[in-house]
Amino acid sequence: MTTAASPRRIGAESSRTRAQLLDAAELLLLEEGYAAVTSRRVAAKAGLKPQLVHYYFRTMDDLFLAVFRRGAEHNLERQARALASPKPLWALWDFNCDPRGTALTMEFTALANRRPTIRDEIANYAERFRHQQAEALVGVFRQYGIDTGELPPTAVLILMSSIPRILLIENALGMTTGHAETVALVERYLTRFEGDRPSEPSAV
Amino acid sequence: MTTAASPRRIGAESSRTRAQLLDAAELLLLEEGYAAVTSRRVAAKAGLKPQLVHYYFRTMDDLFLAVFRRGAEHNLERQARALASPKPLWALWDFNCDPRGTALTMEFTALANRRPTIRDEIANYAERFRHQQAEALVGVFRQYGIDTGELPPTAVLILMSSIPRILLIENALGMTTGHAETVALVERYLTRFEGDRPSEPSAV
DNA sequence: GTCTATACTTCGATAGAC
DNA sequence: GTCTATCGAAGTATAGAC
Numbered sequence: 001m002t003t004a005a006s007p008r009r010i011g012a013e014s015s016r017t018r019a020q021l022l023d024a025a026e027l028l029l030l031e032e033g034y035a036a037v038t039s040r041r042v043a044a045k046a047g048l049k050p051q052l053v054h055y056y057f058r059t060m061d062d063l064f065l066a067v068f069r070r071g072a073e074h075n076l077e078r079q080a081r082a083l084a085s086p087k088p089l090w091a092l093w094d095f096n097c098d099p100r101g102t103a104l105t106m107e108f109t110a111l112a113n114r115r116p117t118i119r120d121e122i123a124n125y126a127e128r129f130r131h132q133q134a135e136a137l138v139g140v141f142r143q144y145g146i147d148t149g150e151l152p153p154t155a156v157l158i159l160m161s162s163i164p165r166i167l168l169i170e171n172a173l174g175m176t177t178g179h180a181e182t183v184a185l186v187e188r189y190l191t192r193f194e195g196d197r198p199s200e201p202s203a204v
Numbered sequence: 205m206t207t208a209a210s211p212r213r214i215g216a217e218s219s220r221t222r223a224q225l226l227d228a229a230e231l232l233l234l235e236e237g238y239a240a241v242t243s244r245r246v247a248a249k250a251g252l253k254p255q256l257v258h259y260y261f262r263t264m265d266d267l268f269l270a271v272f273r274r275g276a277e278h279n280l281e282r283q284a285r286a287l288a289s290p291k292p293l294w295a296l297w298d299f300n301c302d303p304r305g306t307a308l309t310m311e312f313t314a315l316a317n318r319r320p321t322i323r324d325e326i327a328n329y330a331e332r333f334r335h336q337q338a339e340a341l342v343g344v345f346r347q348y349g350i351d352t353g354e355l356p357p358t359a360v361l362i363l364m365s366s367i368p369r370i371l372l373i374e375n376a377l378g379m380t381t382g383h384a385e386t387v388a389l390v391e392r393y394l395t396r397f398e399g400d401r402p403s404e405p406s407a408v
Numbered sequence: 409g410t411c412t413a414t415a416c417t418t419c420g421a422t423a424g425a426c
Numbered sequence: 427g428t429c430t431a432t433c434g435a436a437g438t439a440t441a442g443a444c
Contacts, residue, residue: 008439008440008441009409011409012409015409017409017410032318033314033317033318034239035238035239035318036318038436038437038438039437039438039439040436040437040438041436048410049410049411049412050437050438051410051411051412051439051440052409052410052411053438054438054439054440055409055410058439059438059439060437060438060439109373109377110237110314112377113237113376113377114236114237114239114240119377122377123377123378123379126374126377126379127379127381130379130381130382131381134381134382151389152382152385152386152389154381154382154385154386155382155385155386155388155389157382158367158370158371158382158383158386159363159367159386161370162366162367162369162370163362163363163366165366165369165370166362166365166366166369167362169313170330172317173313173316173317173323173326173327173330174327175327175330175331175334177331177334177335177338177358178334178338178356178358178359178361178362179362181356181358181359182356182358182359182362182363184359185355185356185359212421212422213427215427216427219427221427221428242418242419242420243419243420243421244418244419244420245418252428253428253429253430254419254420255421255422255428255429255430256427256428256429257420258420258421258422259427259428262421263420263421264419264420264421
């Protein structure tokens, strides 16, 4: 399921080396951003030769997509579990506040806007992701008796995903003004609907 | 005021060519992201020779900083005007919703996290920017009689800047679910405090 | 499956002529 | 102020030996 048909050999998906390259690429993506994910640097981080990247992935876009897919499936499952938990709003909030996931999401989004090949798949996934959330939240809101005209579930979703992102970005720059207040504000709402934060912070 | 002392010649700040290079760099930054801003591509976009970039800016970091500074000063003034307008919350919201400014901010933020040389200046500016907002908003909230324990002005600032960003990002991916609802939600609040949106949308 | 070797491109940056 | 010329480093990607 790579980008294009090719006469070239491609390494098996089950390969241990391939997994190492994926790990290295993901780490680089997190630590230094998509621009730092080059075949040479990925290989160096994995302690391998640069040509192996092209043996296993042919193009850099294929590598990016492979990293993305590996995380995406896992993510949808985690989110489904969060939405099915006893306190879904809290679970969703904690899920969105995971810095690693948030950073990866932002990096892939930036990448999608620069690489046409990757764009479609990421946009498609993002829609599925959002849809999964929306569907669950409609039920939750009905159950809680929330007036969805006043507070539409889709708007809540956007708030719950945009806030952690900007907090993470600002934190990286050393900014913290208003962060505690914002988190407190959100969590006051969560508490109003679902009581205190679950003791086990949704170990997803 | 460049990064380092150097024996090399540097072109005058008043140069017309220099301004063209700045324009080209800013445009590239907006259209294709920071990774696309290379000396060769900037020069090509301006219809000039690549070496001129290094004549006027010595390093690429100097170029980035020059683009940033040119916009930053202008931005602080615009925001000051917005905050001094008769309906400051509406003005601030409209200001934050400007897609060009938002996109540039995001690009520079990403850049700051990858380039140590640039980082400090951007972080410093962001703090000043936020501080200017916070100071003004405290007065506004007092005037409107808003309970700042319930709704802290700094939290409102984070909401008002994070929401337009995620809407812009999602839009770029073709996602629109919940956008209208979120904007409507915010604007209901703005209307509650300041009445209808000012007819002249804060021509800043 | 991994290696050497290599082709070609683009990058940042500088020296020096005009 | 702008040009030609040029460096060395890093980028993607491929061919073919082992």
